[in-house]
Amino acid sequence: MAIQQVVNTEPVSLEPSRPASHSDSWGGTRASSGARLIGARPARRRVWRNRASAFLIISAIVLTLIPVALILFQIALKGASTMGWTFLTQSLPFSVTKAGGGFVNGLIGTAIMVGLATIVSIPLGILGAVYLVEYGKKNWLATLIRFFSDVMTGVPSIFVGVFVYTALVVRFGYGAVIGAAALALIMMPIIIRSSEEMLKLVPLELKDASYALGAAKWQTITKVILPSAAPGITTGAMLAVARAAGETAPLIMTALGSIQLVTKLTGSPISSLTLLILNGARAPYEAAQARAWAGALELLVIVLVFTIVARVFASRSRLSR
Amino acid sequence: MNPDTSLGNAPVFAVKDLDVHYGSSLALKGVSMEIHPRRITAIIGPSGCGKSTLIRCFNRMNELIPGARVSGEILYHGENIYAPGVDPVMVRRRIGMVFQRPNPFPKSIYENVAFGAKINGYKGDMDELVERSLRRAALWDEVKNELKKSALDLSGGQQQRLCIARAIAVEPDVILMDEPASALDPIATVRIEDLMQELKKDYSIIIVTHNMQQAARVSDETAFLYTEVDEKTSARWGIMVEFGETSNIFTKPTDKRTEDYVSGRFG
Amino acid sequence: MRSVPSLSPSRTSSTGSWKRKGVGRRADSLFAILAGVCGTLVLIALAYMVFSTTRTALPVFRSEGISFVTGSNWDPNTDHYQILPLIFGTIVTSIIALIVAVPMSVGVALFLTEYAPKRLRTPVEYAVDLLAAVPSVVYGLWGLLVVLPFFLRPISNFVSKYLGFIPIFSGPSTGLSYFAAGIILSIMITPIITSLCREVFKSVPSADRHAAFALGATRWEMIKEAVLPRSRGGVVGATMLGLGRALGETIVVALLIGSSPVINASIFKPGSSIAGAIANGWGEATGLQTSALVGAGVVLFAITIAINMIARGIVWRFNRS
Numbered sequence: 001m002a003i004q005q006v007v008n009t010e011p012v013s014l015e016p017s018r019p020a021s022h023s024d025s026w027g028g029t030r031a032s033s034g035a036r037l038i039g040a041r042p043a044r045r046r047v048w049r050n051r052a053s054a055f056l057i058i059s060a061i062v063l064t065l066i067p068v069a070l071i072l073f074q075i076a077l078k079g080a081s082t083m084g085w086t087f088l089t090q091s092l093p094f095s096v097t098k099a100g101g102g103f104v105n106g107l108i109g110t111a112i113m114v115g116l117a118t119i120v121s122i123p124l125g126i127l128g129a130v131y132l133v134e135y136g137k138k139n140w141l142a143t144l145i146r147f148f149s150d151v152m153t154g155v156p157s158i159f160v161g162v163f164v165y166t167a168l169v170v171r172f173g174y175g176a177v178i179g180a181a182a183l184a185l186i187m188m189p190i191i192i193r194s195s196e197e198m199l200k201l202v203p204l205e206l207k208d209a210s211y212a213l214g215a216a217k218w219q220t221i222t223k224v225i226l227p228s229a230a231p232g233i234t235t236g237a238m239l240a241v242a243r244a245a246g247e248t249a250p251l252i253m254t255a256l257g258s259i260q261l262v263t264k265l266t267g268s269p270i271s272s273l274t275l276l277i278l279n280g281a282r283a284p285y286e287a288a289q290a291r292a293w294a295g296a297l298e299l300l301v302i303v304l305v306f307t308i309v310a311r312v313f314a315s316r317s318r319l320s321r
Numbered sequence: 322m323n324p325d326t327s328l329g330n331a332p333v334f335a336v337k338d339l340d341v342h343y344g345s346s347l348a349l350k351g352v353s354m355e356i357h358p359r360r361i362t363a364i365i366g367p368s369g370c371g372k373s374t375l376i377r378c379f380n381r382m383n384e385l386i387p388g389a390r391v392s393g394e395i396l397y398h399g400e401n402i403y404a405p406g407v408d409p410v411m412v413r414r415r416i417g418m419v420f421q422r423p424n425p426f427p428k429s430i431y432e433n434v435a436f437g438a439k440i441n442g443y444k445g446d447m448d449e450l451v452e453r454s455l456r457r458a459a460l461w462d463e464v465k466n467e468l469k470k471s472a473l474d475l476s477g478g479q480q481q482r483l484c485i486a487r488a489i490a491v492e493p494d495v496i497l498m499d500e501p502a503s504a505l506d507p508i509a510t511v512r513i514e515d516l517m518q519e520l521k522k523d524y525s526i527i528i529v530t531h532n533m534q535q536a537a538r539v540s541d542e543t544a545f546l547y548t549e550v551d552e553k554t555s556a557r558w559g560i561m562v563e564f565g566e567t568s569n570i571f572t573k574p575t576d577k578r579t580e581d582y583v584s585g586r587f588g
Numbered sequence: 589m590r591s592v593p594s595l596s597p598s599r600t601s602s603t604g605s606w607k608r609k610g611v612g613r614r615a616d617s618l619f620a621i622l623a624g625v626c627g628t629l630v631l632i633a634l635a636y637m638v639f640s641t642t643r644t645a646l647p648v649f650r651s652e653g654i655s656f657v658t659g660s661n662w663d664p665n666t667d668h669y670q671i672l673p674l675i676f677g678t679i680v681t682s683i684i685a686l687i688v689a690v691p692m693s694v695g696v697a698l699f700l701t702e703y704a705p706k707r708l709r710t711p712v713e714y715a716v717d718l719l720a721a722v723p724s725v726v727y728g729l730w731g732l733l734v735v736l737p738f739f740l741r742p743i744s745n746f747v748s749k750y751l752g753f754i755p756i757f758s759g760p761s762t763g764l765s766y767f768a769a770g771i772i773l774s775i776m777i778t779p780i781i782t783s784l785c786r787e788v789f790k791s792v793p794s795a796d797r798h799a800a801f802a803l804g805a806t807r808w809e810m811i812k813e814a815v816l817p818r819s820r821g822g823v824v825g826a827t828m829l830g831l832g833r834a835l836g837e838t839i840v841v842a843l844l845i846g847s848s849p850v851i852n853a854s855i856f857k858p859g860s861s862i863a864g865a866i867a868n869g870w871g872e873a874t875g876l877q878t879s880a881l882v883g884a885g886v887v888l889f890a891i892t893i894a895i896n897m898i899a900r901g902i903v904w905r906f907n908r909s
Contacts, residue, residue: 046809049809050807054807056695059695060692060694061695064719065715068719074734128627128630131620131627141624141627141628144631148630149630150900154836155836155889155893156863156885158838158885159885160637166643166882188633192627209424211382211385213440214410214415214437214440214441215437216440216615217616218619218620221619245723249839252867252870253870281843293733296729299725
């Protein structure tokens with residue numbers, strides 16, 4: 001190991017208590033040559049390198065944490081001035097250049113689409129994970145599903161939107177259900193993989209106990225395994241929901257966006273909180289940008305609440321194990 | 322599903338020439354024995370000789386391990402549980418099992434005991450069934466006011482008695498116990514052993530134990546398993562060396578290997 | 589697999605008491621099939637994704653041939669669609685993001701595994717996780733309205749003033765540029781790279797660290813000799829996964845890269861990216877132009893999938909060693 005070279009560098013500065021009677025290649029650093037420990041330091045160059053690297057690493061942390069603080073702080077600041085009951089409950093004003101109004105159409109749209117996507121992707125995802133852990137295990141089908149679920153988590157979300165456009169919008173037009181379909185495609189691989197990890201943690205002894213009592217496989221899964229893994233699965237699901245609520249790109253070509261408050265599930269374009277923020281960010285008008293900030297604050301609060309609750313859930317369930 | 326008391330002394334189980342393979346390796350070879358009603362039968366032997374494998378054959382739990390294969394017969398009240406067309410789920414409903422480490426479900430005490438009955442479609446008075454089972458497992462007095470409490474809050478010994486109550490609740494006539502006290506402290510162990518003597522009145526019990534003294538204290542009949550080795554391939558498998566009344570096994574064993582084991586010459 | 593005797597329904601005889609009641613028996617097989625189908629849905633979705641988008645993009649692939657990806661002529665008036673500038677912009681912004689994010693992420697990961705006292709670890713981890721939870725549209729809004737005018741534009745102007753003789757730094761900068769998009773992207777991909785690097789560094793056994801210390805190494809020397817050499821594969825894998833994420837990011841790049849249809853040599857000039865062009869151009873596209881956007885999406889999909897699969901291969905091989 002190169003440690004040897006490192007240790008062999010320049011002589012150590014010692015207290016001048018004993019002249020080195022003979023020079024050895026350790027430069028008097030060995031204990032037997034009578035050098036004292038108190039005040040002994042490694043070579044200056046090494047010390048300097050150590051301090052410099054520590055400094056760089058600390059600055060990496062600081063530089064990384066600064067954006068965190070800045071984002072939270074500025075969104076809170078800029079968003080708070082426009083935020084209010086009006087904002088939360090009203091739609092965009094007739095003329096976008098004017099101040100006032102709100103993003104409620106986006107809020108409703110996000111709620112509908114994320115809700116629909118959740119209803120579909122969570123049961124399907126959990127059952128898929130059940131297949132991977134309880135039935136497929138290591139067979140070729142399970143390995144394939146795992147691999148491609150991982151691949152799918154890396155697919156750009158805009159491509160998912162493009163796909164849903166080619167598959168559904170050409171036939172059915174824009175709508176909330178279409179947008180929800182895109183979101184569900186994004187959520188499902190996440191839920192499958194995180195649920196799989198949680199199901200794997202259920203101890204074998206619990207399953208043994210259930211089978212020994214004469215439970216069938218499906219009974220063991222639904223009455224013992226899934227309830228045991230439920231806290232962890234819920235965490236994964238909440239994180240997936242937070243992710244879906246924050247998606248913009250796939251909704252551009254599936255929900256399209258709308259300035260009106262829409263509650264229809266199909267056949268009419270619908271907006272989302274994210275789409276409205278995007279439009280506001282691009283608009284050259286003060287008022288529109290102010291609304292975008294408030295929208296960002298609203299979205300951030302929603303996403304952070306889900307994320308933090310999910311994590312608290314996760315740590316609490318680990319404790320009770 | 323009441324314990325069948327009309328059996329008299331006909332064996333509950335008759336094991337005939339049982340072989341167990343895990344994948345391509347042999348684990349148990351040529352085991353033959355009988356389990357008699359309302360008696361405690363102990364299975365003893367050095368570690369790794371296949372005691373757990375054997376006891377898990379009685380309720381077809383070995384099949385949960387991928388690659389496990391059983392040949393031979395085990396007759397339960399005269400019917401071969403390994404006959405084609407026999408559903409292992411139904412086998413397990415008649416035969417209860419308690420494991421080495423207590424494994425209550427992360428549910429309430431009540432839910433644990435009621436679990437087996439619920440999945441079997443029990444239509445009677447559940448409260449009464451739970452109380453009866455907990456009484457028989459000598460746990461009722463300690464938990465009767467806290468049935469909704471989580472089973473995980475109980476001590477190790479209490480959890481094991483809860484597992485026994487849970488197994489009893491489906492009214493089996495045999496209880497299999499795979500080293501039921503090895504994870505418990507000595508006081509809890511004594512309670513389990515006393516409980517076994519009580520349970521013996523209504524159930525036939527098979528117990529695996531690595532503790533010879535426990536086997537001698539508790540059981541009526543004992544089976545001694547030992548490992549055979551093939552010198553050429555160094556494959557190992559378990560065989561039954563001797564089976565009989567516990568007092569004979571421990572004082573007048575007929576096989577030298579049995580004698581060496583019970584006198585502590587190897588463990 | 590288990591050797592379970594078949595559940596033959598026709599046997600009556602004395603083994604009748606051992607048959608499961610009809611419903612119970614069928615329930616097990618039904619449940620197994622249901623779970624298997626749910627798992628396979630992922631594969632079906634992915635396959636359909638590739639199929640449907642490629643089919644929609646075929647017209648433009650046919651009319652352009654290979655010049656779709658090698659040419660720079662994007663002209664709706666003559667129905668010519670070539671996306672090389674988009675590919676260029678996607679890659680350049682991602683590389684800029686990596687150059688900034690990787691050292692930062694490695695630094696943060698090292699801090700968390702080697703330097704941080706236990707009590708600091710959790711809050712810092714939480715803070716980095718927070719970065720991951722912020723939706724991309726919020727990053728875009730903040731980047732466009734705050735970071736760009738107050739930080740990025742001054743920096744670009746400064747650098748291009750003094751280093752402008754180097755082609756990639758030449759100005760003047762209009763604000764929206766590869767550089768701007770790249771910097772905000774770097775903040776976004778830092779959490780992913782950090783968490784993966786942390787796993788990698790954590791997997792170095794403490795015995796190795798202690799061996800280095802026992803030989804008298806300073807902390808930095810220990811990291812350099814004991815931790816980093818063993819982590820190379822994992823860090824590379826983490827970098828590539830971050831790259832995959834950066835390539836697919838839409839909103840931030842769409843807002844910050846400008847929309848120049850040509851390839852620009854300087855990072856301070858505007859450009860365009862595949863995802864950004866799709867997002868920005870979707871509203872007005874029709875016919876062959878839509879095909880072209882879908883086709884660009886397919887190219888993006890191919891690039892990100894390739895990068896992700898290589899990354900996972902590297903990480904998998906690293907984990908095995």
